[in-house]
Structure formats: structure tokens, C-alpha cells
Amino acid sequence: MHELGLCSSIVDAIEHRAGERSVRSVRVRVGRLHHVHPEAFDQSFAIAAQGTVAEDAAAELVLLPVRARCGSCAATWEADEIPMACPQCGGVDVELVGGDELVLESIEYRA
Numbered sequence: 001m002h003e004l005g006l007c008s009s010i011v012d013a014i015e016h017r018a019g020e021r022s023v024r025s026v027r028v029r030v031g032r033l034h035h036v037h038p039e040a041f042d043q044s045f046a047i048a049a050q051g052t053v054a055e056d057a058a059a060e061l062v063l064l065p066v067r068a069r070c071g072s073c074a075a076t077w078e079a080d081e082i083p084m085a086c087p088q089c090g091g092v093d094v095e096l097v098g099g100d101e102l103v104l105e106s107i108e109y110r111a
């Protein structure tokens with residue numbers, strides 16, 4: 001379950017930013033290339049957060065699409081996986097411009 005490693009990184013980032021403050025909820029943006037399953041994410045986050053300021057915090061997961069750009073015709077498009085060829089011209093000069101994000105977007109603290 002690779003979500004656990006990912007969630008450990010997120011909790012590290014939360015602890016770094018939150019300091020001593022108790023965390024109520026967080027919002028995390030994750031690109032689809034990380035292949036995160038929302039259910040596994042919830043479980044892994046709860047495990048990773050145990051004993052930290054983020055214990056019992058709610059984690060909102062925002063999945064971002066894979067985005068690609070064609071070097072031949074400059075088309076851009078979204079996909080679920082790494083595309084092999086451009087859907088417009090069939091060219092294989094494909095550059096990824098999104099989908100591998102891992103961003104701790106926001107933190108809400110307990111009053």
C-alpha cells in the first residue's frame with residue numbers, strides 16, 4: 001500500500017507547517033500518476049497521522065488529471081494515464097505537464 005509512504009510525507013509537511021497547533025482538516029492535491037485510491041488514502045492518512053498534531057484530522061483528497069502537451073502540434077489534453085501519442089496528430093513527442101503533483105494545499109486548525 002504505497003499510499004502510506006505518501007501520507008507519511010504529507011504528515012511530515014503538516015507537522016512542519018503546523019508546529020504545535022492541532023489540525024482539524026487538511027486538503028491535499030495529488031496527481032493521478034501517484035495512483036492514489038481515495039479509500040486507501042483515508043486509511044493511510046489516519047495511520048500516518050497517529051500520535052501527531054494531525055491525529056483524527058480529516059483529509060480531503062483532490063485528484064488532479066494527467067496533463068500532456070504535444071511537441072509536434074502543441075495540442076494539450078488530459079488523460080488518466082501517461083499518453084503514448086498525441087490524440088490530435090499521432091506524434092510521440094509528448095511532454096507531461098501535470099499529474100505528478102503532491103501538494104499540501106491548506107490546513108485548518110482546531111480552535
Ligand SMILES: [Zn+2]
Nearest residue numbers: 070073086089
Ligand atoms: Zn500532436
